[in-house]
Amino acid sequence: MTRRTALAATAELAAWWAAFGLLWLVLVSTVDALEVLVGASAAAVGAVAARAGRRAVTAR
Amino acid sequence: MNAWILAATILLGAGLTAALWGVASGPLSRRMVAQNLTTAVACPSLLLLAQGYHRPSYVDLALLLALLGPVGTLVFARLLADELAVATPAAWGLTWTAAGVSAAVVVAVCAATGPSRAMVKLLVTGVLLIGGNLVASRALQGGFRQVRGG
Numbered sequence: 482m483t484r485r486t487a488l489a490a491t492a493e494l495a496a497w498w499a500a501f502g503l504l505w506l507v508l509v510s511t512v513d514a515l516e517v518l519v520g521a522s523a524a525a526v527g528a529v530a531a532r533a534g535r536r537a538v539t540a541r
Numbered sequence: 542m543n544a545w546i547l548a549a550t551i552l553l554g555a556g557l558t559a560a561l562w563g564v565a566s567g568p569l570s571r572r573m574v575a576q577n578l579t580t581a582v583a584c585p586s587l588l589l590l591a592q593g594y595h596r597p598s599y600v601d602l603a604l605l606l607a608l609l610g611p612v613g614t615l616v617f618a619r620l621l622a623d624e625l626a627v628a629t630p631a632a633w634g635l636t637w638t639a640a641g642v643s644a645a646v647v648v649a650v651c652a653a654t655g656p657s658r659a660m661v662k663l664l665v666t667g668v669l670l671i672g673g674n675l676v677a678s679r680a681l682q683g684g685f686r687q688v689r690g691g
Contacts, residue, residue, distance in 0.1 A: 507661045508604075510597070 490532070497528035545593030545653075549586045552642070556582030570630030573617060577677050578632075580610025581639035584670050585646035588663065592650050597659060604666045611673030618680040629683050636678040640671045 482490070498521075505520035506512060560582055563575025584606045591599035618625065647667030654660045679685065 504665070507658055507665065512658075 493532055493535075494528045497531045498524045501527040501531070543593055545589050548646075549589035549593060552582060552589065552646075553586045556586070568628060569621065569624055570628045573614075573621070573625065573681055574630045574632040574635065574678075576617065577611075577614045577674070577681060578635060578639050580606055580614075580677075581643055581670070581674050584610065584666075585643050588646055588650050588666065592653055600659075600662060600666060604662070604669065607666050607670035607673060611677035614677035615680055618677070625681065626683060630681050632678065636674065640674055643667060643670050643674070 501524035502520055505524055506517070509516050509520065557579070560575045560579045564572045564579075566572075584603045587599050587603035587606065591597060591603065644667065647663055647670075651660050651663050651667075654663060
């Protein structure tokens with residue numbers, strides 16, 4: 482992995498993470514510190530899965 | 542009984558009756574279309590009921606249905622691909638009518654909710670509902686035949 486692809490991967494993960502994090506904050510009933518923490522963690526897992534899924538589809 | 546619950550009752554009563562009749566009679570293509578449109582009837586009804594009863598948690602059910610309904614149709618479309626290739630169901634009129642009803646319900650409920658996080662959630666539900674409906678209808682009509690092997 483070159484420096485350029487690593488940067489692209491990081492940017493993609495960050496974009497997925499931000500999108501999923503926002504979605505979480507929209508869907509929960511009350512926004513508090515615990516929800517933000519849990520949402521950020523879940524969004525991080527989701528970002529890794531989303532990138533893996535995206536690569537599996539586009540690499541065909 | 543208020544206008545929201547009345548609208549939900551009419552939509553559920555008329556829509557689900559028509560859908561039940563559709564899935565229980567006629568050729569396979571018609572049954573598939575009716576099965577697909579069941580989501581487009583039940584999901585807006587849940588949104589109307591959530592507003593009518595002041596129970597925001599009903600929106601979660603609508604969100605889940607909007608997500609899982611089209612997925613169910615895609616499974617049917619995949620498993621019955623050979624039968625559907627012979628008699629392709631074409632129901633763009635019904636599909637766009639359902640999309641229009643869904644959009645109208647989402648806009649009405651959004652207007653009643655006012656700008657807030659709850660409204661964004663309703664819009665997410667609406668996008669999933671209408672987008673999923675269109676994708677599932679296209680899949681039933683063989684629009685994604687090139688991905689059958691994948």
